[in-house]
Amino acid sequence: MATERPILLVEDNPDDEALTLRALSKNRISNEVVIARDGIDALDYLFGTGKHLDRDTTQLPAVVFLDLKLPRLDGLEVLRRIRADERTALLPVVVLTTSREIQDIQEAYHMGANSYIRKPVDFERFLATVGQLGQYWLSLNELAET
Template sequence: MTVSTKSILLVEDNPDDEALAIRAFKRHHIGNEVIVAHDGVEALDYLFGTGTYAGRDMTVKPTVVLLDLKLPRIDGIEVLRRIRSDERTKLLPVVVLTTSSEEQDMLDSYSLGCNSYIRKPVDFLQFSEAIRQLGMYWLLMNEPPPL
């Protein structure tokens, strides 16, 4: 089952992880639009309609943000801080999807209001299953707040 009006903002700087995530969405028939931001600046530009995304329709928001933490230019913790500090995005569901096993990253993410913290499985099948479950939950089951 696909829902075309709901989109995913995938914030991922690793091309292999980006390709795996997109492949996993397709494999599990999650046909929602996936917008990819390759660093923190690009993610914030998309969310706030600045830079490359100046002039985009700001009434269209992603249903969920899948946020890596170890990003170039602006890291994921700072992206999350800015998302939560802005009235337009403070309720936007954010799932931290990272390889980091640092306890401080987890504490910082939850302190700043992430909705979930998931360590990326190394194995493709486990990663694919994690993506399937994320897609099913955040796109089909979860009732997002009105943004």
């Protein structure tokens, strides 16, 4: 039996990380969650570089939840690099951010984001939103073979 593909959560805010993990758990989403706290770490994980040099890069995550406002390398640049590489070009990427900037939304979709979700400020709405995202991308969505 194949193992479940992990979720890559690219998030630098420890509170949002904890809330996301809680929401996934509360919604009985059992996939492993790999945390990258900046854009460089996310790309290192995906491409097997840096501290992830020994990772099997043929095993991609089921979905990437990507914040935009990240240290070292912002989320839009991470998205651009994901889409530019044939190994990850079809990887589902959901932008999950606090940004309400129209330019960020347009740029994210222009660069190939599969979805753009604003993080709700309300705790219960945040839990519900992340739970719905997890259910959709991990239970309902059909992944492209990569």
